[in-house]
Amino acid sequence: MEEIDKLIGAARAGHKFSTARLISLVERGDSSAPYILEKIAPHTGRAYTIGITGPPGAGKSTLVDRLVHLFCRNRFSVGIIAVDPASPFSGGALLGDRVRMNIKDRNSNVFFRSMSAGRVLGGLSRTTRDAARILDAAGKQIIIIETVGVGQSELDIAQATDTVLVVLMPESGDTIQIMKAGLMEIADIFVINKADRPGAETISQSIEGMLAPGAAARQWVPPVYQTAASLNRGMDELYEGIRRHREFLQDQSRLEQRRKTQLKTEMQRRIEEAFSELLWQEFSRNEDLERLVEDIWRQKTDPRAAARRLVSAWLQNKKLGGPGNS
Amino acid sequence: MERKIRVVMAKLGLDIHWRGVYLVSQFLKDAGMEVIYIGNTFPEQIVEAAVEEDADVVGLSTLSGNHLTLGPRVVELLKENGMDKVKVFMGGVIPPNHIPLLKEKGIHEVYGPDTAMEVIVTGIQNAVAFTQT
Numbered sequence: 422m423e424e425i426d427k428l429i430g431a432a433r434a435g436h437k438f439s440t441a442r443l444i445s446l447v448e449r450g451d452s453s454a455p456y457i458l459e460k461i462a463p464h465t466g467r468a469y470t471i472g473i474t475g476p477p478g479a480g481k482s483t484l485v486d487r488l489v490h491l492f493c494r495n496r497f498s499v500g501i502i503a504v505d506p507a508s509p510f511s512g513g514a515l516l517g518d519r520v521r522m523n524i525k526d527r528n529s530n531v532f533f534r535s536m537s538a539g540r541v542l543g544g545l546s547r548t549t550r551d552a553a554r555i556l557d558a559a560g561k562q563i564i565i566i567e568t569v570g571v572g573q574s575e576l577d578i579a580q581a582t583d584t585v586l587v588v589l590m591p592e593s594g595d596t597i598q599i600m601k602a603g604l605m606e607i608a609d610i611f612v613i614n615k616a617d618r619p620g621a622e623t624i625s626q627s628i629e630g631m632l633a634p635g636a637a638a639r640q641w642v643p644p645v646y647q648t649a650a651s652l653n654r655g656m657d658e659l660y661e662g663i664r665r666h667r668e669f670l671q672d673q674s675r676l677e678q679r680r681k682t683q684l685k686t687e688m689q690r691r692i693e694e695a696f697s698e699l700l701w702q703e704f705s706r707n708e709d710l711e712r713l714v715e716d717i718w719r720q721k722t723d724p725r726a727a728a729r730r731l732v733s734a735w736l737q738n739k740k741l742g743g744p745g746n747s
Numbered sequence: 748m749e750r751k752i753r754v755v756m757a758k759l760g761l762d763i764h765w766r767g768v769y770l771v772s773q774f775l776k777d778a779g780m781e782v783i784y785i786g787n788t789f790p791e792q793i794v795e796a797a798v799e800e801d802a803d804v805v806g807l808s809t810l811s812g813n814h815l816t817l818g819p820r821v822v823e824l825l826k827e828n829g830m831d832k833v834k835v836f837m838g839g840v841i842p843p844n845h846i847p848l849l850k851e852k853g854i855h856e857v858y859g860p861d862t863a864m865e866v867i868v869t870g871i872q873n874a875v876a877f878t879q880t
Binding site: 445513532 | 772773776777778779784785786796798801830
């Protein structure tokens with residue numbers, strides 16, 4: 422573990438490769454991962470995290486590039502985690518978010534990491550959160566997590582950040598499409614990118630229309646910004662919008678509450694994982710399991726009833742202090 | 748957990764040809780590797796990507812005659828950053844008599860236009876298996 426301590430020390434001193442290696446170790450589920458995360462914990466919680474999600478082709482990566490420019494100009498150090506899907510066939514991935522990054526200032530304090538959605542062991546959001554913690558400990562003040570907004574796990578990641586940007590484009594379809602995708606509920610800020618194309622005004626208005634009912638009762642009504650990131654249009658306004666949301670959260674300890682809620686959800690997930698792993702170790706050794714599978718196969722019972730029988734028998738055994746209780 | 752080979756793929760310098768690098772990237776992905784495609788880049792950016800992405804391999808595509816100058820520069824910069832273990836592969840249009848020169852300067856392997864994809868895939872797999880132990 423001496424080597425790991427050295428890596429952490431170097432990462433905190435700004436050594437990029439040490440940060441990169443720590444992320445790899447945690448991402449891979451290396452045996453040193455729990456040690457790393459526990460060791461860096463005192464140095465985390467300082468960074469502000471921004472989640473960026475939306476359908477493929479909405480221009481998320483280009484938007485991230487422009488935002489990073491603005492953050493750098495205001496002397497923030499920035500970490501970016503960009504998640505792309507993996508091939509379900511080979512497990513490989515083509516990670517292409519980096520190609521949009523155009524940071525030319527060699528002195529800019531930026532760390533960019535591409536991640537494949539396929540390699541993660543216990544859910545995508547767990548790995549990205551751990552990677553974000555490493556960037557946080559390495560002194561990044563702003564951390565941007567970019568994912569394609571399709572599928573529950575991708576939405577989970579975005580939701581585990583301080584400010585969530587949902588990026589759409591004029592061609593994103595009507596509001597029913599957006600509601601279906603579950604993007605409506607998670608947005609703190611809506612961005613209609615590629616707003617130089619026709620239809621931007623229509624989609625902006627329909628989103629604003631969707632948000633209008635009940636707006637008076639809400640403390641934060643997600644604003645809708647129109648941008649054309651590749652033309653660098655509307656970016657200052659969006660940047661200001663993010664700043665305003667941050668200010669909103671910092672007021673009345675809302676940020677603390679939001680993060681605590683997220684941590685609770687994360688704890689719930691991790692407890693569930695730990696338990697189901699433990700229980701399955703127990704049950705997969707159970708001879709009754711094979712017998713019950715046989716019964717289900719012969720249509721004597723159904724999986725639900727069989728599972729219940731197995732669990733209550735196990736609980737009974739526990740209470741009586743049987744062999745399972747050692 | 749199974750470790751995936753991470754490959755940073757770049758078009759070297761201002762080279763505009765894209766078909767080769769796209770095709771090879773696809774095949775490496777299909778062989779189970781994680782390919783980080785960074786497009787047109789110069790050695791400094793390529794090495795920065797290799798550092799941040801903790802790459803095992805850097806793939807350089809070049810068809811415009813910049814291989815002798817920019818290629819070895821990538822190897823140099825990797826060394827300067829303490830990343831000597833990263834293997835640099837090159838592909839594209841490269842005169843055969845330049846290949847020994849490139850290898851001398853630390854390029855691990857050079858693949859011409861008629862190379863079979865399997866040769867590239869196994870070439871990378873073997874090189875990385877070697878460094879990982």
